[in-house]
Amino acid sequence: MNIYAVFLRAVNVSGKNLIKMAELKEIIAQQGYKYVVTYIQSGNIVLASSEDPETVSLTIRQLIATHFNLTIDVFVLTEKKLKEVFNQNPFDSALPGNRVFATFLYTSPHEEAIAAFHAMDLGEEQFKVIENIVYFYLPEGMANSKLSNNFIEKKLKVKSTGRNMNTVQKMITLLEGAALLKN
Secondary structure (H helix, E strand, O other): OEEEEEEEOOOOEOOEOOOOHHHHHHHHHHOOOEEEEEEOOOOEEEEEEOOOHHHHHHHHHHHHHHHHOOOOOEEEEEHHHHHHHHHOOOOOOOOOOOOEEEEEEOOOOOHHHHHHHHOOOOOOOEEEEEOOEEEEEOOOOOOOOOOOHHHHHHHHOOOEEEEEHHHHHHHHHHHHHHHHHHO
16 A cells, blocks of 8 residues: 555635535545545645555546536655655755745656746746756745746646645655554
């Protein structure tokens, strides 16, 4: 059985794509997934399954479509991958975790898109693309940033969802807890 971090794209944002996490947790557990835990209302889930990540993603997308009548992109990462994302963060670990982000890209973007993205001048906002992750540091926070999820998707031409490092770290803790329960 594998333990996964599941990230939903653009749920419960500005009153759109509303999904109650308690209800979703129950639906996912009824589907046969184990150790299901949700974290905050932005679509963060930990679960265990013998299925591969692609199957988990497809199943959860279908559950959300059926029960909530929403089309939501679902990103599924292994514990190992999420730890790699956290450990490969190119920014100083002393920076506030709510100002440093990892955006998960559905696929790796084309080199031309990455080059154009890196050529942008965003002032004090810093970013780096590593494989299918965009890391960025926003000294003034997300509220007034150009580096929104929609902006990243438009520039790199690939679906994405982002989380700050505090959330990534909490999800790793939840993954480790689920792994202990599994054993």
